[in-house]
Each structure stands twice: as structure tokens, then as C-alpha cells.
Amino acid sequence: MKHPVTITLEQCAKTWPDGSRALHPVDLRIEGGRTLALLGPSGCGKTTLLRLICGLEAADPGSRILFDDEDVSVQAPEARGVGVVFQNYALFPNMTVAQNVAYGLRIRKMPKPEQAERVGHMLSLVRMEALADRRISQLSGGQRQRVALARALAIEPRVLLLDEPLTALDAKLREHLRVELAQMLRTLNITTVIVTHDQDEAMMLGDRIAVMSAGRLEQVGDAETLYRQPATSFVGEFLGTLCKVRARLEQGVVAGGDEVIGFRPHEVELLPALPSALQARVAARFFLGATLRLQLELDDGQAFPVILPADSGHRVGESVSLRLTRPLPG
Known part of the structure; x- marks a missing residue:
């Protein structure tokens, strides 16, 4: 050969x-x-x-x-x-x-x-x-x-x-x-x-x-x-979906700020709404079989998707905070 x-x-x-x-x-x-x-x-x-x-x-x-x-x-x-x-x-x-x-x-x-x-x-x-x-x-x-x-x-x-x-x-x-x-x-x-x-x-x-x-x-x-x-x-x-928000990170949690933070939609953990973090509202919910896609909106109007396991119980109108499991350059 x-x-x-x-x-x-x-x-x-x-x-x-x-x-x-x-x-x-x-x-x-x-x-x-x-x-x-x-x-x-x-x-x-x-x-x-x-x-x-x-x-x-x-x-x-x-x-x-x-x-x-x-x-x-x-x-x-x-x-x-x-x-x-x-x-x-x-x-x-x-x-x-x-x-x-x-x-x-x-x-x-x-x-x-x-x-x-x-x-x-x-x-x-x-x-x-x-x-x-x-x-x-x-x-x-x-x-x-x-x-x-x-x-x-x-x-x-x-x-x-x-x-x-x-x-x-x-x-x-x-x-x-x-x-x-x-x-x-x-x-x-x-x-x-x-x-x-x-x-x-x-x-x-x-x-x-x-x-x-x-x-x-x-x-x-x-x-x-x-x-x-x-x-x-x-x-x-x-190379994949990249979400961006104007915020800052405090121990992985998204808080108010002017930095540009990037992340993948599936590398997000939703937490109960925290007073020290940015609040996000579940604006839309889509069941996709193997996964659940949520459209989130921040208080300042920024919007982006997140992908969660299909059995996640989050509902439209719920307020949540976000922890990024793997943030990327913005």
C-alpha cells in the first residue's frame, strides 16, 4: 500500500x-x-x-x-x-x-x-x-x-x-x-x-x-x-447554537453586568429564582421527544433558548435563574 x-x-x-x-x-x-x-x-x-x-x-x-x-x-x-x-x-x-x-x-x-x-x-x-x-x-x-x-x-x-x-x-x-x-x-x-x-x-x-x-x-x-x-x-x-447574554458570572450563576457571556443551550442548569441573580421567565415551552426546549427572556428583554431533559417540569411563566455548566467566550 x-x-x-x-x-x-x-x-x-x-x-x-x-x-x-x-x-x-x-x-x-x-x-x-x-x-x-x-x-x-x-x-x-x-x-x-x-x-x-x-x-x-x-x-x-x-x-x-x-x-x-x-x-x-x-x-x-x-x-x-x-x-x-x-x-x-x-x-x-x-x-x-x-x-x-x-x-x-x-x-x-x-x-x-x-x-x-x-x-x-x-x-x-x-x-x-x-x-x-x-x-x-x-x-x-x-x-x-x-x-x-x-x-x-x-x-x-x-x-x-x-x-x-x-x-x-x-x-x-x-x-x-x-x-x-x-x-x-x-x-x-x-x-x-x-x-x-x-x-x-x-x-x-x-x-x-x-x-x-x-x-x-x-x-x-x-x-x-x-x-x-x-x-x-x-x-x-x-459550529452549533451559541447563546449570548450581557451579564456576568458569580460562581457560574448569571448575574447583572455588562460582559458578553456565551454558552450552548444544553449547558445550562435552571435554578429557583435567586434575588442576587438575573431573573429569567419561561416564555415558551416545546416538547421535542428526547429533549425539552424552553425560550427564556431576561428582565432586560434578552431572549435565548435552553435545552433540558424531556422530563424537566418547568412551565411557561415560571421565573428561574441560570447556572452555566460550561461558559464560552462571548
């Missing part, structure tokens, strides 16, 4: 002809065999960064992209040895499943017996061997996603790049394929970069997550670190 490639980006940037910056200089290292999720809203630069890695866009002068110690910054896409799965999959509708998977192998003039063996192995990997002779138009969205992945992997790429690969699927199928894809990526031992705007997808698929905003890297780390220790307010708000 080939050793997995480490990707290093040094001052990697992209400026459009009109002078606007799609990507400010980025320094980033993606360890060999690991999966990095590029997470952020539309237009934040994550797809541009992916296209720079695969060579579909040229980086600004002074940028460097290294695969191990090899500078691939000016190499053509086909010379970099990358496999790419786009969100529309870009499959050939006039070909069968097996022919689609074999396409890159034919272009590389691999002998037909080896082609057949490699295609069979790839289809087995994605559990599509029974549909090898089926046309693309006869496949479901999930099946097309598997074919696109098999085609990208068939050429034994040094790097696998996935651009919003599950976006086109319905919610239920997307959830199912997230689990399948996560398990597959863990076993492939191939360096992978996946672009997504979905926080759950990033947390499930990425060994590390790079959160992006307005063409800049906000923070890079594992999911738990980013969730529990966001470096910026943007990261805290994008």
Missing part, C-alpha cells in the same frame, strides 16, 4: 482578475491518511481552496502547495494524482456503472484484465457490484454518489477531494450515507479533503475541521475542540 500523502499549504491565496480576494493567504497542513473538512457558509472560499489543491484554479504568485516534499503548485490537475467527487457527480449518462468506474483507467491505458479487476474491487468497496451493468439514469441519488466515489478511487489517487458530495440528496439518505462515507474514509488510509456547509457532516466526516469565513481560516482543530473551545464568536455560532 502506498504511503498516504501529507498536504502542506504555504501562504496559499487566490485573487480574481478584478482584484477581489477569494482566499486570503492560508497556511495549513493536512496529515497523510487523515480527512480534513472545510466548513463554512457559501462564498467563504472553501471550494476555491479545494480547486487550488486539485489544480483547477491557479494560486496567486508566492503560494505553495506541497504533496509531501513535492511542490505541485504549477502542475496540471492530471499530474497531481487527485481524485475528485463533485456535488453533481459528473457521471457519464451514456455509460454503465462499470464503464464510468473504468473511465480513468482507460484514459491511463491500463490493460483490460487489470481494469476489470480494479473495477470489480471498487464496486465491491462501495457495494455496487450487482449493478455493474446498469445505466446511470437507472440509479438513485445514493447509488450515483457511490459510483462517483468508486470512479475517483479507481485511479488510486494520492489525494481524494470531495466537494459537497451529499448536498443533492434528501435528508434521510444524506444521514445514512454520512455514516457509510465516514466508515469508508476511516479504512481507506488516503488523505481526503471534503467541502461542506453542514456542521454535522463536518463533525462526522472530518478528523479535523477547518472553519472558514470571508476567505480566511478562522480555526482548525478536531470537532470537540472547536465546539468546546471556539477561538472566535463566528466559530462558536457556526
